[in-house]
Amino acid sequence: MNCVVHRRMYALALALMFVGATIWAQESKAQTPTLGERAASTLEALAILERSTEFMSQVGAFHVVFDIGFNVVQRTGQKIEFGSTRSVTISRPDRARIDFVRRDGVRGSVFYDGKDISIYSPDDNAYAQIARPGGLHQAFRFLIDELNIPIPMSDFFAANSFAVLTDQIESASYVGESVVADVTSDHLAFSNDEVDFQLWIAQGERPLLQRVVITYRLALGEPQFWGQVRTWDLAPETPQSLFTFTPPDGAEQIPFASQISLDVQEGEDQ
Amino acid sequence: MPRLKTSGICALVAGVVFVAVYLAASADVLAARKKGDGGYSRSGQASSGSVHTGNRGNQRDAGRNRGGNQRDARGNRGGNRSDARKADKRSDARRADKRRDARDDRRKRRVVRNLTRAAFRALSCTPRSVIVVTNGIPITYYSCGSGWYQRGYEGTAVVYVVVVAPPGY
Numbered sequence: 134m135n136c137v138v139h140r141r142m143y144a145l146a147l148a149l150m151f152v153g154a155t156i157w158a159q160e161s162k163a164q165t166p167t168l169g170e171r172a173a174s175t176l177e178a179l180a181i182l183e184r185s186t187e188f189m190s191q192v193g194a195f196h197v198v199f200d201i202g203f204n205v206v207q208r209t210g211q212k213i214e215f216g217s218t219r220s221v222t223i224s225r226p227d228r229a230r231i232d233f234v235r236r237d238g239v240r241g242s243v244f245y246d247g248k249d250i251s252i253y254s255p256d257d258n259a260y261a262q263i264a265r266p267g268g269l270h271q272a273f274r275f276l277i278d279e280l281n282i283p284i285p286m287s288d289f290f291a292a293n294s295f296a297v298l299t300d301q302i303e304s305a306s307y308v309g310e311s312v313v314a315d316v317t318s319d320h321l322a323f324s325n326d327e328v329d330f331q332l333w334i335a336q337g338e339r340p341l342l343q344r345v346v347i348t349y350r351l352a353l354g355e356p357q358f359w360g361q362v363r364t365w366d367l368a369p370e371t372p373q374s375l376f377t378f379t380p381p382d383g384a385e386q387i388p389f390a391s392q393i394s395l396d397v398q399e400g401e402d403q
Numbered sequence: 404m405p406r407l408k409t410s411g412i413c414a415l416v417a418g419v420v421f422v423a424v425y426l427a428a429s430a431d432v433l434a435a436r437k438k439g440d441g442g443y444s445r446s447g448q449a450s451s452g453s454v455h456t457g458n459r460g461n462q463r464d465a466g467r468n469r470g471g472n473q474r475d476a477r478g479n480r481g482g483n484r485s486d487a488r489k490a491d492k493r494s495d496a497r498r499a500d501k502r503r504d505a506r507d508d509r510r511k512r513r514v515v516r517n518l519t520r521a522a523f524r525a526l527s528c529t530p531r532s533v534i535v536v537t538n539g540i541p542i543t544y545y546s547c548g549s550g551w552y553q554r555g556y557e558g559t560a561v562v563y564v565v566v567v568a569p570p571g572y
Contacts (some may be wrong), residue, residue, distance in 0.1 A: 203449040203560050233559065241559045257520065257561040259554060278457065281558050285452025298454060323454075330454050349448045349456065356449035385543060390517060392557035393564050 169328050171306070178305040180320045182332065185340040193223040196253045196369035198335035199362045201285050206354035222369055223290055227268045228376040231284070234384035243282070244378040252282070259387045260380055280389050289342050301325040310336070313343045314361065327351055341365050406562045446558065517562040523552065535569040 166174065169375040189195075191387040202216035222228075227247035234240050237371070245265075250272055254261040265275050269292060276282040288297045299305075308320040311333055320331040328351075333344040345360040512521050523530070530546040535542050545563065547554040551572070552563040 163542045203445050203447070203452065205447040205450065208446055215450070227468060237456065239560060242560070252556060253558065259561050266407050277451070279451075280556070283451045283558065285450075288454050300455065325454060328454055329455050331475070347449070347452065347454060349546050350447045356447055358449040359454045360452060387554045387561065390557040390562060390564050393553055393555050393566065
């Protein structure tokens with residue numbers, strides 16, 4: 134009798150183990166996408182990005198308002214967030230106007246009229262100007278590389294933004310549908326050899342960028358940048374006066390700090 | 404006994420003076436802090452808002468050490484790019500590295516010297532300004548004590564750069 138009971142118990146235990154193992158295997162399968170699923174996700178993400186960037190490259194002029202925030206890792210290791218609100222008007226191929234208000238109240242404007250780059254600070258009633266004929270790409274590179282003036286999200290406003298965003302790309306995936314500020318969007322995730330970045334692109338006829346998060350994974354503390362779009366206008370008024378800087382009365386022209394003679398500074402060291 | 408009393412009063416006065424000076428200094432620091440100058444660095448890689456940091460040449464090595472295995476596993480990085488394009492990119496990266504190094508050198512020299520507007524206003528003097536025409540260009544210099552400053556743009560902010568005294572001063 135006892136023997137029969139024991140056999141039944143062993144059989145029941147074995148059955149339970151089998152069922153458990155089957156469920157575990159199923160769940161593992163569900164959590165780990167297959168190679169085919171990963172490939173499909175990559176293709177979908179790239180297709181959505183290409184559609185969005187292609188759509189934007191066809192737009193001759195646009196005006197976008199967005200908020201940004203970014204972490205700065207302090208010497209103590211603590212991350213402190215700063216940010217600003219930016220209003221950007223681009224008229225391709227060679228006009229740009231950027232107005233910004235930092236959270237600490239500092240305001241300013243950057244102008245590019247195809248010939249000169251100007252930056253103006255109303256609170257200081259000061260401006261700097263430098264000739265840089267060419268196009269938007271050259272002007273932005275000069276501002277970023279030479280004058281140390283960041284142009285956040287400029288990668289997304291470039292005429293060839295698909296090439297810029299996919300340069301050195303290592304992975305791309307479709308995360309899922311996501312509602313951002315009431316806009317139903319496709320949530321995409323990418324990695325290149327320097328950063329991880331996520332994009333939210335509106336679904337529908339106007340596949341416009343809604344949100345960006347960039348993680349600088351190689352930088353100490355892995356700081357993040359985020360940008361959240363408030364409004365897009367794809368048919369803005371773009372008079373030439375919007376892009377050409379006219380100094381207000383009493384405004385003083387000052388140099389970029391990097392232009393102040395190094396000889397003078399070095400002379401001071403002696 | 405009176406000598407002891409005098410010493411006590413002196414110590415008390417010194418203490419009061421110390422506390423007053425400390426509070427005044429703290430008020431300056433707090434005032435500067437309110438304007439965003441509390442000693443916090445406000446620029447870093449994340450402030451660029453770009454998916455490319457411009458430090459690719461240097462960071463690639465760091466990335467290899469850190470995530471080398473993942474990259475090898477992915478194994479799809481630039482596999483079908485032409486050698487010529489890679490060589491161009493390496494050359495561009497080298498040029499960018501040189502430009503960056505020169506810029507970093509300049510920044511290192513300036514980083515301790517440039518004052519923000521708030522820090523400049525917090526200086527314990529009333530700055531005076533003089534305009535000096537050099538090569539036909541009027542340049543405004545500001546002096547405070549024995550220090551001389553010139554305004555310039557660092558990023559999007561106006562800063563006061565420490566310079567030597569203008570000719571004739």
